[in-house]
Amino acid sequence: MISRVAENCFWMSRYLERAEDTARVLDVNHALLLDLDVPLEQQWRPVLIISGIHDFAQEAAAEVVQNYMTWDEDNPCSIAASLAAARENARIIREVISAEMWERLNYYHLWIQGPVARELYQKNRSEFYGQVRRINPLVHGIAEGTMAHGEAWEFFQFGMYLERACQTARILDVKYHTLLPTSEDVGTPIDNAQWVAILMSCSGYEPYTKRQRNSIDPGSAVADFLILDRQFPRSVRHCLAECLRAARGIAAREPGENEGEVEAHLCSALEWLDNNDIRSLIRAGLHESLTSVVTRVHAIGDVVRRTYFEARVEARPPVERLQTATANGMAQSQKQS
Amino acid sequence: MMLHGQAVPEIARMKAEPASAADRLFSRYRGHPAAFDEFFRWQTEPHDHCRLLVDKLGALDVAEFQQRRAGADLTFVNQGITFSVYSDRRGVEKIFPFDLIPRPVAASEWTKVEKGLLQRIQALNLFLHDVYHEQRILREGIIPAELVLKSKGFRPEMMNFEPPGRQYVHVCGTDLVRDGEGNLLVLEDNGRTPSGVSYVLENRVVMKKVFPALFEHCRVKRVEDYPQRLRNALASVAPNGASDPPFMVLLSPGPYNSAYFEHSFLARHMGIELTLGQDLFVHDDKVFLKTTHGPRRVDVIYRRLDDDFLDPEAFRPDSLLGVPGLMRAYRAGNVTLANAVGTGVADDKAVYPFVEDMIRFYLSEEPVLKNVPTYICDRDQDRAYVLDHLDELVVKSVNESGGYGMLMGPFASAKERSDFATAIKASPRNYIAQPLVMLSTCPTWTEDGLAPRHVDLRPYIVSGRSTWVLPGGLTRVALKAGSMVVNSSQGGGSKDTWVIEGWR
Numbered sequence: 001m002i003s004r005v006a007e008n009c010f011w012m013s014r015y016l017e018r019a020e021d022t023a024r025v026l027d028v029n030h031a032l033l034l035d036l037d038v039p040l041e042q043q044w045r046p047v048l049i050i051s052g053i054h055d056f057a058q059e060a061a062a063e064v065v066q067n068y069m070t071w072d073e074d075n076p077c078s079i080a081a082s083l084a085a086a087r088e089n090a091r092i093i094r095e096v097i098s099a100e101m102w103e104r105l106n107y108y109h110l111w112i113q114g115p116v117a118r119e120l121y122q123k124n125r126s127e128f129y130g131q132v133r134r135i136n137p138l139v140h141g142i143a144e145g146t147m148a149h150g151e152a153w154e155f156f157q158f159g160m161y162l163e164r165a166c167q168t169a170r171i172l173d174v175k176y177h178t179l180l181p182t183s184e185d186v187g188t189p190i191d192n193a194q195w196v197a198i199l200m201s202c203s204g205y206e207p208y209t210k211r212q213r214n215s216i217d218p219g220s221a222v223a224d225f226l227i228l229d230r231q232f233p234r235s236v237r238h239c240l241a242e243c244l245r246a247a248r249g250i251a252a253r254e255p256g257e258n259e260g261e262v263e264a265h266l267c268s269a270l271e272w273l274d275n276n277d278i279r280s281l282i283r284a285g286l287h288e289s290l291t292s293v294v295t296r297v298h299a300i301g302d303v304v305r306r307t308y309f310e311a312r313v314e315a316r317p318p319v320e321r322l323q324t325a326t327a328n329g330m331a332q333s334q335k336q337s
Numbered sequence: 338m339m340l341h342g343q344a345v346p347e348i349a350r351m352k353a354e355p356a357s358a359a360d361r362l363f364s365r366y367r368g369h370p371a372a373f374d375e376f377f378r379w380q381t382e383p384h385d386h387c388r389l390l391v392d393k394l395g396a397l398d399v400a401e402f403q404q405r406r407a408g409a410d411l412t413f414v415n416q417g418i419t420f421s422v423y424s425d426r427r428g429v430e431k432i433f434p435f436d437l438i439p440r441p442v443a444a445s446e447w448t449k450v451e452k453g454l455l456q457r458i459q460a461l462n463l464f465l466h467d468v469y470h471e472q473r474i475l476r477e478g479i480i481p482a483e484l485v486l487k488s489k490g491f492r493p494e495m496m497n498f499e500p501p502g503r504q505y506v507h508v509c510g511t512d513l514v515r516d517g518e519g520n521l522l523v524l525e526d527n528g529r530t531p532s533g534v535s536y537v538l539e540n541r542v543v544m545k546k547v548f549p550a551l552f553e554h555c556r557v558k559r560v561e562d563y564p565q566r567l568r569n570a571l572a573s574v575a576p577n578g579a580s581d582p583p584f585m586v587l588l589s590p591g592p593y594n595s596a597y598f599e600h601s602f603l604a605r606h607m608g609i610e611l612t613l614g615q616d617l618f619v620h621d622d623k624v625f626l627k628t629t630h631g632p633r634r635v636d637v638i639y640r641r642l643d644d645d646f647l648d649p650e651a652f653r654p655d656s657l658l659g660v661p662g663l664m665r666a667y668r669a670g671n672v673t674l675a676n677a678v679g680t681g682v683a684d685d686k687a688v689y690p691f692v693e694d695m696i697r698f699y700l701s702e703e704p705v706l707k708n709v710p711t712y713i714c715d716r717d718q719d720r721a722y723v724l725d726h727l728d729e730l731v732v733k734s735v736n737e738s739g740g741y742g743m744l745m746g747p748f749a750s751a752k753e754r755s756d757f758a759t760a761i762k763a764s765p766r767n768y769i770a771q772p773l774v775m776l777s778t779c780p781t782w783t784e785d786g787l788a789p790r791h792v793d794l795r796p797y798i799v800s801g802r803s804t805w806v807l808p809g810g811l812t813r814v815a816l817k818a819g820s821m822v823v824n825s826s827q828g829g830g831s832k833d834t835w836v837i838e839g840w841r
Contacts, residue, residue, distance in 0.1 A: 002616050003627045091417065092592045095605040099416075106417045151629065250629065308629045 007309040008089045013159030015086035016136045021167035023132035028201035050170040051077040098146035158246035165239035169293040224278035360398045369789040373519045373777040386443035434830030440812040447836045453706030463699040465505040469495045480691045490681020500677045502574030507675035509798040515777035528684040533811045535599035540833040558808035558836040564606035570801030579636035586610045588640040619662030622669040637673040686735035714768040723770040727754045730770040809834035
């Protein structure tokens with residue numbers, strides 16, 4: 001497929017997932033604060049920090065932060081901006097996605113830009129975030145049943161799982177920012193209800209309870225579940241394994257052919273998880289371990305870009321002497337971006 | 338909120354329990370005092386081919402019509418069938434206003450129009466081939482050579498080049514207007530990159546959703562085949578050595594272009610890739626597409642990019658939208674461009690007055706469709722007349738389109754007229770003038786109910802090894818009362834055009 005189109009597809013998917021996960025983060029934080037006495041500055045600033053926003057100029061008050069992360073069009077992490085970006089990517093590749101997908105995406109974009117969503121946000125915040133959280137699964141469900149499961153589909157899957165791996169790491173990190181500011185506090189027994197809240201916000205409460213973990217404290221058990229579980233669809237390990245599956249689908253290599261850089265990065269991340277258990281990750285510092293997940297995800301995104309989006313046409317030349325043409329093509333694509 | 342969920346009552350049922358006469362759709366409609374009406378012969382007497390349409394539509398009451406209208410608008414918004422307006426930083430998208438009252442055309446009249454359009458496109462193609470080869474028509478003085486050779490659309494790069502299949506204008510949108518006597522006249526030929534056909538197709542989809550029963554009774558010629566017709570036409574003129582089937586792409590200026598929706602629509606329905614300039618490159622005079630699995634050879638490019646932006650090596654060097662080296666590949670015969678480069682010389686407004694002469698010259702036939710009478714300001718005698726009669730004429734700048742650079746003499750102020758007079762004297766080659774044609778009207782929904790609004794008609798002509806005309810075309814309607822400017826950029830809307838074959 002066209003490199004640029006693959007890129008739009010990948011990012012449409014990431015933005016959709018991001019909108020969902022931002023709603024999850026705002027929701028879980030809200031739920032956590034209902035039952036806890038946390039100093040004002042520690043209530044909402046962590047939500048900004050995990051989205052990589054370190055220079056927020058205003059006071060990090062509840063309404064200010066929620067407004068900024070939900071509506072601000074100039075904040076690329078806000079829900080409205082993520083949905084707008086997903087929809088703009090979809091509009092550009094309207095000929096690649098199915099009509100049903102486009103109609104739904106367009107519909108939700110118009111919904112969040114209109115008065116109905118605003119009113120719901122004012123009247124019933126948790127239902128509002130609930131609605132936002134349903135958009136991504138709905139679009140993915142429609143995609144599954146209406147879009148050809150070819151290369152574009154694999155990029156769509158890849159984007160979703162890569163973004164989700166990162167976001168699960170971040171959601172878990174909020175908990176540690178908020179409840180356990182220093183690594184010495186990790187593993188201390190705290191209110192079980194808080195862990196239930198975080199699991200529920202990841203839709204992981206019921207799958208989690210089916211696992212028996214008598215030997216470790218609930219905090220470590222939840223972290224174990226959200227990072228290392230092989231079956232839970234939002235765990236870091238599961239997401240990265242799905243990314244690898246999609247990456248192999250895209251590469252479509254002949255038997256015996258060497259794997260490329262994208263697959264190699266994903267294999268290395270999965271090996272790192274295989275060689276650790278939750279105890280060793282906590283020993284290394286859970287915040288540090290989660291940061292490592294985020295860094296690896298960024299590196300993978302980078303390799304995907306270099307491999308597939310930046311049209312390195314010399315990769316498999318159909319004719320000889322293609323290098324000159326490559327240089328021309330690259331120069332133009334850079335000027336345009 | 339969604340249209341799809343809502344039951345659409347059948348018109349037949351509506352007829353069984355008619356609304357009170359005052360509330361019916363056409364009961365208060367009064368035609369335009371001077372214009373030809375597309376529905377009514379005189380005030381309440383429909384043309385023969387409109388009789389049943391008026392019956393069926395007229396059975397609707399106003400409230401019911403309003404409801405369906407709101408539903409149709411919502412469909413356009415939800416499907417994102419929009420065009421961009423450039424002023425906003427995020428690019429505001431608007432829906433192209435759509436009027437639910439169709440514009441009827443009798444099948445018998447359509448037969449003649451089709452014949453006229455086929456004749457015209459054949460002549461235009463022969464003209465382009467001639468201009469870029471022997472230039473017989475110039476040497477024999479049928480058209481002043483200077484007029485053609487100094488046209489902005491003339492491309493010396495095309496001299497002595499034979500485009501694949503000898504075809505230049507693969508897609509032509511010819512604007513027709515109907516005068517006060519009911520004659521259909523050609524207003525202009527758009528032979529570069531005409532747009533609007535996606536609205537024809539989408540309008541039909543919406544009409545079928547909103548008025549399903551009407552289509553059960555009325556035999557309307559199909560428009561839905563257009564994308565496949567275009568695909569086949571382009572494939573038929575693929576260059577020698579193309580793969581089988583030829584690999585074809587649409588080249589768009591990009592998502593910020595006002596017609597991007599249409600580019601995406603056509604790519605989707607033709608089943609070809611939508612590309613931007615940055616996706617293509619030229620190596621060894623061949624065109625390649627950059628894909629995730631390396632370069633892929635391209636055979637045919639349906640380009641929706643003007644000549645100027647096509648290739649920075651050949652034309653505007655500052656163009657980032659084009660593909661460097663594309664002209665080399667084209668001239669080497671390794672790729673088909675549709676439309677061909679240099680067709681602008683045939684849709685130059687200063688060349689337009691000679692199209693009837695072209696038909697006589699190349700085909701030895703009389704034109705089936707007549708031009709609007711036109712004064713060429715470059716001719717001394719014509720110019721003198723134009724300057725004397727500015728208050729009666731429409732003056733057009735030959736290099737503008739979309740309703741820009743135009744003087745509507747009868748409605749202009751004295752200052753506007755004197756500004757145009759100065760401009761005409763300064764560069765006569767740049768202006769033509771035509772008597773104001775009293776465009777025909779069609780009943781159109783307005784705030785005051787149905788009222789006559791002026792319309793034109795743009796049929797689309799698709800040519801590969803053979804030529805096909807889309808039955809009907811885009812009817813554009815000036816939504817402002819009294820306005821004769823139908824362009825979307827000037828507040829125009831559109832209607833579905835029905836070539837009516839009969840009733841069942």
